[in-house]
Amino acid sequence: MLTASTQNVRDVETTVELTEVATGVFELRLPIPFEDGLVNVFLFPSGAETDLLDCGMNTEESVDLIHAAVRQVGAKRIRRLVVTHIHPDHYGAAGIFAGEGLADLYLHRLEVPLVYPRYIELEHLVAEVRNYLLVNGLPPDEAEVLSNSQRALSEIVKPAVPAVQLDGAEMLELGGRRLRVEWTPGHSPGHICLYDEGDKILFAGDHVLPELSPNIGLHPQSTPDPLHEYLDGLRRVAGYQPRLILPAHGRPFTDAPTRVAALVAHHKKRMDQIEAIVSRGERTAWEVALELWGPRDNMYEKRLALQEGLAHLQALAVEGRLKKFVTPESVRWTP
Numbered sequence: 092m093l094t095a096s097t098q099n100v101r102d103v104e105t106t107v108e109l110t111e112v113a114t115g116v117f118e119l120r121l122p123i124p125f126e127d128g129l130v131n132v133f134l135f136p137s138g139a140e141t142d143l144l145d146c147g148m149n150t151e152e153s154v155d156l157i158h159a160a161v162r163q164v165g166a167k168r169i170r171r172l173v174v175t176h177i178h179p180d181h182y183g184a185a186g187i188f189a190g191e192g193l194a195d196l197y198l199h200r201l202e203v204p205l206v207y208p209r210y211i212e213l214e215h216l217v218a219e220v221r222n223y224l225l226v227n228g229l230p231p232d233e234a235e236v237l238s239n240s241q242r243a244l245s246e247i248v249k250p251a252v253p254a255v256q257l258d259g260a261e262m263l264e265l266g267g268r269r270l271r272v273e274w275t276p277g278h279s280p281g282h283i284c285l286y287d288e289g290d291k292i293l294f295a296g297d298h299v300l301p302e303l304s305p306n307i308g309l310h311p312q313s314t315p316d317p318l319h320e321y322l323d324g325l326r327r328v329a330g331y332q333p334r335l336i337l338p339a340h341g342r343p344f345t346d347a348p349t350r351v352a353a354l355v356a357h358h359k360k361r362m363d364q365i366e367a368i369v370s371r372g373e374r375t376a377w378e379v380a381l382e383l384w385g386p387r388d389n390m391y392e393k394r395l396a397l398q399e400g401l402a403h404l405q406a407l408a409v410e411g412r413l414k415k416f417v418t419p420e421s422v423r424w425t426p
């Protein structure tokens with residue numbers, strides 16, 4: 092059982108698979124229980140301490156793997172925990188590793204206000220999401236189920252109070268490296284990447300992934316025009332011409348400009364498709380999502396589809412390519 096005295100480095104006889112992805116930087120791949128995937132976190136050891144970028148979910152298996160990895164790199168404690176964004180697979184175990192007497196948590200300040208309503212006091216956000224789903228065209232029974240899906244997530248997240256709230260453009264010392272904070276909103280309002288200017292290494296979080304296109308969604312906790320912000324951030328990090336990209340999901344890769352061009356083209360095509368759908372007549376966002384992706388069984392996918400569709404609709408409205416009409420009862424999109 093986990094007790095206060097054993098919370099820093101537990102004496103578990105696990106050997107974990109650590110990959111030295113750059114000199115002095117170790118990648119650890121952690122399970123994401125309900126998504127059938129892995130999240131990559133990074134250790135930056137320095138003597139008896141190590142710094143950590145992202146921390147996985149608050150599950151026993153994942154937490155044990157981090158404890159074992161800390162020991163394996165020769166450290167006795169975690170000094171700094173930097174979190175790219177507060178999604179459960181990146182931030183979930185923050186409260187296990189950071190806080191009073193533990194590591195110092197570094198988090199972008201736009202992520203901080205998302206934590207309390209999302210993981211601690213959920214009722215207000217659940218009601219707000221239910222209304223958001225209804226005005227965007229979901230049938231009431233589906234809106235009820237989807238708005239409650241947030242509750243499951245709060246169980247695998249143990250929040251921590253940040254010791255440092257980041258703005259972007261700070262220099263952080265992790266292990267022996269100096270990394271610049273790159274604020275890259277879109278996937279989450281305060282998503283950050285870290286960039287090593289000397290070695291041209293980008294710790295990309297979920298911003299640039301080798302295989303997946305990260306979900307960019309308009310929802311009650313997003314910024315008002317997340318797709319444009321995301322695309323701007325993509326072009327900015329590609330402009331640095333990083334030599335190595337270390338993503339939070341998938342394997343490290345090298346050709347940033349090609350990957351960024353593919354992601355930009357993907358969103359451009361999606362905007363064109365959605366513009367064409369709305370050009371045939373007034374739609375709700377839910378109708379657009381159904382026309383584009385078809386019905387989904389998985390409720391998490393349904394919500395992501397709606398949010399992603401809305402982000403593209405909003406970007407189209409901002410560009411003046413379609414019109415958005417709002418009342419307390421509905422949000423409608425017209426040619």
Ligand SMILES: [Zn+2]
Nearest residue numbers: 176178278297
């Ligand atoms: Zn994420």
